[in-house]
Amino acid sequence: MQKIVSAVKGRNRSGYGEIPEKLPGHVAIIMDGNGRWAKRRGMPRAMGHQAGTEALRSIIRMSSDIGISYLTIYAFSTENWMRPKDEVGALMSLLLRYFSSEIDELDENNVRIRILGDIDGLPDAQRQAVIRAMDRTRENTGLNLSIALNYGGRQEILRAAKRLAERAAAGEDPASFGPEDLEAGLYTAGMPDVDLLIRTSGELRLSNFLPWQTVYAELIFDDTLWPDFTRERYMEALREYAERDRRFGGRNEPPEKV
Ligand code: FPP
Numbered sequence: 001m002q003k004i005v006s007a008v009k010g011r012n013r014s015g016y017g018e019i020p021e022k023l024p025g026h027v028a029i030i031m032d033g034n035g036r037w038a039k040r041r042g043m044p045r046a047m048g049h050q051a052g053t054e055a056l057r058s059i060i061r062m063s064s065d066i067g068i069s070y071l072t073i074y075a076f077s078t079e080n081w082m083r084p085k086d087e088v089g090a091l092m093s094l095l096l097r098y099f100s101s102e103i104d105e106l107d108e109n110n111v112r113i114r115i116l117g118d119i120d121g122l123p124d125a126q127r128q129a130v131i132r133a134m135d136r137t138r139e140n141t142g143l144n145l146s147i148a149l150n151y152g153g154r155q156e157i158l159r160a161a162k163r164l165a166e167r168a169a170a171g172e173d174p175a176s177f178g179p180e181d182l183e184a185g186l187y188t189a190g191m192p193d194v195d196l197l198i199r200t201s202g203e204l205r206l207s208n209f210l211p212w213q214t215v216y217a218e219l220i221f222d223d224t225l226w227p228d229f230t231r232e233r234y235m236e237a238l239r240e241y242a243e244r245d246r247r248f249g250g251r252n253e254p255p256e257k258v
Pocket of ligand 1: 031032033034035036037049050052053056074075076080094095098147201226
């Protein structure tokens with residue numbers, strides 16, 4: 001019953017103040033600053049990631065409530081394996097806990113979960129948990145939540161390019177390939193480009209996150225450390241986005257993908 005009610009986009013828009021009319025269809029977030037948040041409190045970094053999960057819950061909920069269609073978050077990059085073993089272990093445990101504690105609520109709220117990244121490179125338990133979450137929420141029609149996990153943007157493009165090379169080797173004419181052919185091999189196949197990319201913690205980098213999908217994205221860099229990123233800060237970013245004049249290279253509308 002609850003699922004049927006929440007199938008209506010923007011089902012609970014009260015309590016958020018004034019919501020801009022022009023919302024981004026696809027928001028991507030680099031949730032940076034968990035480590036610094038913990039360090040400032042004399043806590044282990046793992047506590048920062050745990051606090052980051054709380055902030056994430058709130059931002060997912062708000063995205064779903066106000067009617068954002070796609071939210072994509074950077075949870076673990078292919079480069080993050082180089083972090084100290086105990087931090088990688090803590091992040092992997094957190095991931096497992098996250099999928100067991102949040103999945104019921106996400107499903108009830110009609111959220112569809114996708115994982116972007118090399119799932120086969122995850123430990124067994126984590127791989128099974130994310131596959132279960134994707135399968136369970138596959139038919140949901142509310143917020144599309146994509147979690148970039150063991151994800152690298154260049155690796156993603158290379159993987160898609162290899163698929164094109166295979167098609168060419170099988171006899172297709174490479175001259176006939178357009179951007180949509182490469183896109184079909186991306187983890188985000190079928191999803192719209194990113195409209196708004198937010199990175200917290202004051203760092204001014206994109207860090208191998210969705211390089212293909214963000215070419216026309218509006219970028220917002222927020223000084224807040226991720227665990228302190230509140231719904232109010234999120235709404236401020238959405239209001240700033242609404243005021244931006246997007247020109248897509250001169251035409252005020254996205255270029256056709258040919
Ligand atoms: C960057 O902060 C954050 C990460 C590498 C992990 C992000 C993960 C979460 C918010 C929680 C887990 C997510 C899910 C889906 C369970 P940092 O450690 O680089 O911070 P620093 O730059 O201050 O050191």
